[in-house]
Amino acid sequence: MIDQIVLLLNDYTFQVVALGTGFLGLLSGVIGTFATLRKESLLGDALSHAALPGIGIAFLLIQRKELSLLLLGAMIAGLLATLIIQVMSRKTVVKLDSALSLVLSSFFGLGLVILTAIQNNPNARQAGLSNFIFGQASAMLRRDVQLIAVVGSVLLMLVVLFWKEFKVFTFDPMFARTLGFSSKITETLLSTMIVITIILGLESVGVILISALLIGPSVAARQWTDRLSLMMIIAGVIGFISGVMGTFISSLAARIPTGPTIVVVVSFFVFISLFFSPKRGILANHFAYKKRQRAFMKQIRSLEEGKG
Amino acid sequence: MSMITQITMVAVVVAVTCALPGVFLVLRGTTMVSDAITHTVLLGIVLAFFITQDLRSPWLMIGATLVGVGTVWAIEALQQTKLLSNDAAIGIIFPLFFSIAIILITRYAGNVHLDVDAVLMGEVAFAPFRRFVFMGMDLGPRALWTMLVILILNSLFIFLFYKELKLTTFDAAFAAAVGFSPVLVHYGLMTLVSLTAVGAYDSVGSILVVGFMVGPPLAAYLLTDRLYIMIALSIVLAIVNSVVGVQLAFALDTTIAGMIATVTGFTTLLIFVLSPKKGLIKASLNRRRELKKIDRQIKQAQKS
Amino acid sequence: MDKAEAIRVDHLTVAYDAKPVLWDISIQFKKERLTAVIGPNGAGKSTLIKSMLSFIQPITGSISFSVDDQQDRAYKAVKNRVAYVPQNTTVDWDFPATVMDVVLMGRYGHLGWIRRPGKKDKEIAKQMLLKVGLPTFASRQISQLSGGQRQRVFLARALAQEADIYIMDEPLAGVDMKTERIIMQLLKGLVRQGKTVIVVHHDLQTVKQYFDDVVLINREVIAEGSVKEAFTEEAIDQTYHQDRNLGEGGHPS
Numbered sequence: 001m002i003d004q005i006v007l008l009l010n011d012y013t014f015q016v017v018a019l020g021t022g023f024l025g026l027l028s029g030v031i032g033t034f035a036t037l038r039k040e041s042l043l044g045d046a047l048s049h050a051a052l053p054g055i056g057i058a059f060l061l062i063q064r065k066e067l068s069l070l071l072l073g074a075m076i077a078g079l080l081a082t083l084i085i086q087v088m089s090r091k092t093v094v095k096l097d098s099a100l101s102l103v104l105s106s107f108f109g110l111g112l113v114i115l116t117a118i119q120n121n122p123n124a125r126q127a128g129l130s131n132f133i134f135g136q137a138s139a140m141l142r143r144d145v146q147l148i149a150v151v152g153s154v155l156l157m158l159v160v161l162f163w164k165e166f167k168v169f170t171f172d173p174m175f176a177r178t179l180g181f182s183s184k185i186t187e188t189l190l191s192t193m194i195v196i197t198i199i200l201g202l203e204s205v206g207v208i209l210i211s212a213l214l215i216g217p218s219v220a221a222r223q224w225t226d227r228l229s230l231m232m233i234i235a236g237v238i239g240f241i242s243g244v245m246g247t248f249i250s251s252l253a254a255r256i257p258t259g260p261t262i263v264v265v266v267s268f269f270v271f272i273s274l275f276f277s278p279k280r281g282i283l284a285n286h287f288a289y290k291k292r293q294r295a296f297m298k299q300i301r302s303l304e305e306g307k308g
Numbered sequence: 309m310s311m312i313t314q315i316t317m318v319a320v321v322v323a324v325t326c327a328l329p330g331v332f333l334v335l336r337g338t339t340m341v342s343d344a345i346t347h348t349v350l351l352g353i354v355l356a357f358f359i360t361q362d363l364r365s366p367w368l369m370i371g372a373t374l375v376g377v378g379t380v381w382a383i384e385a386l387q388q389t390k391l392l393s394n395d396a397a398i399g400i401i402f403p404l405f406f407s408i409a410i411i412l413i414t415r416y417a418g419n420v421h422l423d424v425d426a427v428l429m430g431e432v433a434f435a436p437f438r439r440f441v442f443m444g445m446d447l448g449p450r451a452l453w454t455m456l457v458i459l460i461l462n463s464l465f466i467f468l469f470y471k472e473l474k475l476t477t478f479d480a481a482f483a484a485a486v487g488f489s490p491v492l493v494h495y496g497l498m499t500l501v502s503l504t505a506v507g508a509y510d511s512v513g514s515i516l517v518v519g520f521m522v523g524p525p526l527a528a529y530l531l532t533d534r535l536y537i538m539i540a541l542s543i544v545l546a547i548v549n550s551v552v553g554v555q556l557a558f559a560l561d562t563t564i565a566g567m568i569a570t571v572t573g574f575t576t577l578l579i580f581v582l583s584p585k586k587g588l589i590k591a592s593l594n595r596r597r598e599l600k601k602i603d604r605q606i607k608q609a610q611k612s
Numbered sequence: 613m614d615k616a617e618a619i620r621v622d623h624l625t626v627a628y629d630a631k632p633v634l635w636d637i638s639i640q641f642k643k644e645r646l647t648a649v650i651g652p653n654g655a656g657k658s659t660l661i662k663s664m665l666s667f668i669q670p671i672t673g674s675i676s677f678s679v680d681d682q683q684d685r686a687y688k689a690v691k692n693r694v695a696y697v698p699q700n701t702t703v704d705w706d707f708p709a710t711v712m713d714v715v716l717m718g719r720y721g722h723l724g725w726i727r728r729p730g731k732k733d734k735e736i737a738k739q740m741l742l743k744v745g746l747p748t749f750a751s752r753q754i755s756q757l758s759g760g761q762r763q764r765v766f767l768a769r770a771l772a773q774e775a776d777i778y779i780m781d782e783p784l785a786g787v788d789m790k791t792e793r794i795i796m797q798l799l800k801g802l803v804r805q806g807k808t809v810i811v812v813h814h815d816l817q818t819v820k821q822y823f824d825d826v827v828l829i830n831r832e833v834i835a836e837g838s839v840k841e842a843f844t845e846e847a848i849d850q851t852y853h854q855d856r857n858l859g860e861g862g863h864p865s
Contacts, residue, residue, distance in 0.1 A: 036393070041393065042399055044399070084577070091592065092591045094526065097340050101339040101343055102522045102576055104518065105516055105518040106523070106570055107573070108515055109516055109519060109568070109570045109572075112563050112566030120562070208403070215400060219400060255415050256415060257410055257414045259410075263404060267404040270400055282389055282391070
């Protein structure tokens with residue numbers, strides 16, 4: 001068993017994929033923190049679905065599977081979806097929730113229409129475009145990991161660079177505006193970063209599950225600290241570990257899909273944090289409640305004795 | 309009956325069945341919960357299949373519906389801890405349930421004759437091949453009958469509890485005070501949403517069900533301020549979208565469910581921009597007028 | 613002029629999360645009186661109302677209602693004799709409903725499950741709209757109303773309940789002078805007809821002018837009785853300017 005694990009850890013493909021999903025987890029943990037704190041967790045879900053037609057149209061235009069160009073298409077579609085969602089939910093009576101659902105499903109429908117058209121087209125190679133729906137981490141190549149690392153580093157640098165602006169904007173957009181930070185620019189930058197993170201994950205984790213990677217680590221991290229900087233670091237670490245562990249577990253036996261396994265690992269961290277966080281976890285809360293209740297019942301009893 | 313007629317009939321029935329509970333989902337702002345349900349019923353389908361080993365079993369539908377209702381319960385339990393925001397709770401629960409379902413299907417792919425792609429993306433085009441044969445008589449596509457039964461259930465629920473749905477959606481506190489439990493009505497509605505999602509999965513696919521539930525009611529909401537007109541308009545729009553969608557899909561030789569979802573998104577966006585009551589153009593005109601009014605008031609105040 | 617009580621709150625203690633919000637509260641709301649419930653933010657006014665309507669289960673204590681023929685009953689037994697007006701900020705005003713729809717909801721409690729409102733209910737709803745001065749607004753969409761008009765529609769809904777006891781959470785918050793006058797006239801009219809009205813109120817200036825009785829609370833009852841007797845400088849001061857730290861286990865916010 002141990003030999004097998006050592007063998008696995010030394011396996012080149014495993015190293016590549018684990019590093020890729022690890023980076024991805026780290027990145028989405030960090031970027032997802034902003035989305036979670038802004039209460040826009042589900043935006044990621046809508047945007048990932050919305051990216052599908054972008055990939056399809058890009059493929060139709062260039063007729064080959066050039067990853068960077070496909071991702072560019074996905075990005076344009078994602079940004080368009082963001083725009084539609086924001087206009088719908090802010091300028092009219094439409095609720096954010098309805099806007100998200102509508103964009104999610106109609107863009108995804110369009111994506112399927114285009115993918116089907118591509119598959120029906122004998123000239124086009126199938127190109128495994130449907131892999132984007134569920135993701136295929138095992139197909140990750142070294143250059144894919146390089147792409148994630150390079151783009152990811154740029155995003156992380158942006159986070160450091162605009163730390164102050166993002167922090168104020170996430171906490172209180174109106175206040176940020178009074179300080180003279182353009183909320184439009186900050187918001188556009190933030191949503192672009194979220195879209196890019198999602199798109200980097202499409203190939204390995206897939207359209208449907210990437211949002212979990214964006215939400216999970218930051219929700220888990222939130223339970224351990226009240227400081228934004230620390231929360232972001234913890235979220236990044238949890239994301240990284242989840243990516244590596246998920247890949248590891250799925251490599252242990254045949255037919256364990258990587259993306260869903262990573263999601264299960266992330267969820268594990270989330271539930272551990274929700275239950276066992278010493279400050280505000282469910283258990284800590286429960287014991288504090290019991291303690292208060294005991295003190296409280298004592299008071300009540302003395303009250304009733306006083307009455308009688 | 310020709311193929312396209314049968315497919316159109318199935319598509320129309322599915323679309324109307326989804327639009328009915330969708331009206332109240334849109335009004336309550338809980339459409340993303342229904343998105344979660346449409347994903348997690350897959351887990352129900354898989355688990356129930358392990359037990360019954362029969363994709364046609366009614367137990368499969370019941371099991372999957374229960375998992376859908378369980379999803380709502382799990383999301384609300386997480387929300388009640390107040391440790392994470394409401395939408396994050398949705399975003400944690402459904403990928404987890406869904407992932408477990410995918411792992412189970414992939415792991416036991418040899419034993420499960422379940423096609424994940426079909427569950428998620430569905431294909432109405434196959435509906436006419438799966439017949440409903442009763443006492444030796446061919447009664448048409450099976451999906452048509454399944455969805456008709458669910459359509460009747462949904463209509464009956466909304467007809468009988470119209471007053472209760474309206475009241476609990478508009479003012480839950482008042483509803484509770486006069487003796488109508490909002491929780492009971494909520495779970496009743498969510499049970500039907502789950503059942504609808506389960507019933508629709510093999511013709512429409514679970515992801516697109518959300519579009520069928522949100523699109524027509526949202527467009528109708530933008531066109532009227534009467535609840536019963538909103539319901540009627542939703543039905544009309546659901547029918548129009550699915551008929552146009554089927555025609556276009558045949559013309560372009562592509563996925564029918566995907567095409568209907570695309571058409572739904574398109575018509576809803578169109579109505580969103582153009583609606584004379586609450587559309588985008590109208591809203592921005594209103595805002596401009598308000599601003600001008602304020603400007604005038606400020607100028608007048610400065611003069612005097 | 614001592615009157616029988618309509619609601620008796622008896623040694624009520626309510627806690628959220630084992631933190632006491634109301635502590636050993638006993639109040640007698642008298643019949644045919646207009647009573648104000650007064651206290652600073654976080655004093656437990658809304659909690660008191662919610663406990664009275666059984667939204668919250670108290671730790672100890674009881675609440676009983678008395679209407680003409682029924683004495684000392686639980687809220688559930690007399691819920692159709694009690695009308696409740698929640699704060700109007702909690703509903704979705706873009707909901708596709710007309711003014712008439714909302715007022716008709718006042719009849720729902722009498723109808724029970726499934727049954728629809730009939731001609732008689734619509735007639736009652738129309739009368740009540742007339743009473744609050746909005747007779748021409750029946751088919752108006754609710755989002756087109758001003759704040760004061762919205763509050764009057766809520767009041768019409770409560771009137772349509774044809775109850776004996778009216779419990780209102782801040783009905784005068786954020787309304788214009790005209791609406792305030794109309795609402796107060798109506799409430800006084802209700803009392804003259806023999807109804808009991810309890811209002812959570814925030815404006816100390818108008819207490820003497822508007823109300824018969826007053827209850828001053830800040831987690832505990834500070835004073836209770838007729839406005840003349842209970843609404844004293846001293847009691848007000850005690851209600852608003854004292855940091856009322858309840859019990860060792862309590863964490864007042």
